[in-house]
Amino acid sequence: MNALAEQQHSFMAALLDEERMLPADWSGRHAVGLAIYRNNYRTAIVEALRSTFERTQRLVGESAFRRAATHHVIVNPPSSWTLDMAGEGFDETCRQLFAEDPEVAEIAWLEWAMHRAFVARDAVPLSAQAFTGICASLVDTDWEDLRLAFVPGLTLAPVCHDLSRLWPSLNGADEEPTILSLETPHYALVWRQGERPVFVLKSDIEARMLAALESGATWGDACAILVGALGEDGAVVEAGQILGQWLSQGLICGID
């Protein structure tokens, strides 16, 4: 390691760890300077988290959020070149720090997923008409082997709370957040429509189909999940409805 690399390694360690001893040839003035850099560093990350996780902050309150954000900076010092990624893993930090209030981690996950979808790669979703046109010549076996490509930024995660009620109640206008548990587990699905990130809650079965297709499974594999849950007859009708809904929501951008 060259002299500059050693010096930068020591400086970074001192920046991240306030307890660290300073080099012997540093004066009090150096310590004052380092304190400013330490403050700048921590403030920038905490402010970035505050900007990305506005609703999480409203849910837990400002002081609890600041403690959680500071904890996150200490435990997960950023490594990416972009400050935009400073919030990666903050939902997990919230899961640990607010273990008695699992809705906090769910909202943090949702805000992070929306944040990432906002700048995801652009793609034009297939309309129902375009999809029908492309599939007009398919026979049954072709449908079995069909693979769907979903719009970039699409992601989903299991949730136990009704985020469709909680999210709007945290927009800053309501005094109290609406925290309602779901009777059955659901998944929150996030993607971008045009320039706007959006989300909906999906059933466990539909989410499993989406996850399988996202991982490269065929439409036939996804329908087998449906058959396992609903039986052959119910699955046929439901599969058509689900596919139609995905197209109308702008989730699909290609087929293979």
Place this chain on the structure above:
Amino acid sequence: MSDIAPFHGFGLGLRRAHYTDFLEGAVPVDFVEVISENYMVEGGKPLRVLEQVRAKHPVILHGVSMSIGSAHGLDENYLARLKALAGRIEPLWVSDHLCWTRTSAHNSHDLLPLPLTNDALDIVCDNIDRAQEALGRAMLLENPSSYMTFPNDEMTEWNFLAAIVRRTGCYLLLDVNNVYVSAQNHGFDTTEYIAGLPLERVRQIHLAGHTPGAIVIDTHDREVCEEVWALYAEAIALCGPVATMVERDDRIPALPELLAELDRARAVAATGFGISA
């Protein structure tokens, strides 16, 4: 490496608070400077906004994360993304700071100070050579503000910058406020600093506000102070016509307030050139 032609004009940094002003109105600026990293994304609204602004104004890409002073070299993925953005936007030029921001493991997201040593000079020059090669264009390097110097410093900051320019062929972005802030913190003479730079290589000047105190902090959260205006008058008279912009990154006011500051910059520059504003 191709030369960067002088561009004489007055501009502002594009900030989210003013998106609507720039997209829907005719903002009287000659160029717009954006923080490169905010637009080094895959897609979505930020890029569409930037392309719409670009259709109206010349754009400068000003980076904060190249880490040109990093002993660990440059991030090739970062350079590739910046090059792609520059290809898409066709900026007047690309700039970043004389500083380092990261080690191989962590990123501070702050502009950290470099020791002014021959060892550091070699590394900075190697990194600028690599950046200019990767980007396929010469770049501008901005003098930093700093809150500490190092016991092992071997030269002044202006001599360090002059050596970089001589060895790499890069250009300079002279931040007059940074000169003032660092001079207050480290006790050097601002006139000596500016006179020591290769001024024929300055292509842009930054003006900004700072927070006074025992240590002056470069906060970009208030108007340009009188001392910095005086230093700008001194600098612009020496540099001749170069692009000038007002930087505001925090407590961002309504656009007319910034445009008024830009009008003052026009007037100061006109006086410096001996022409009427």
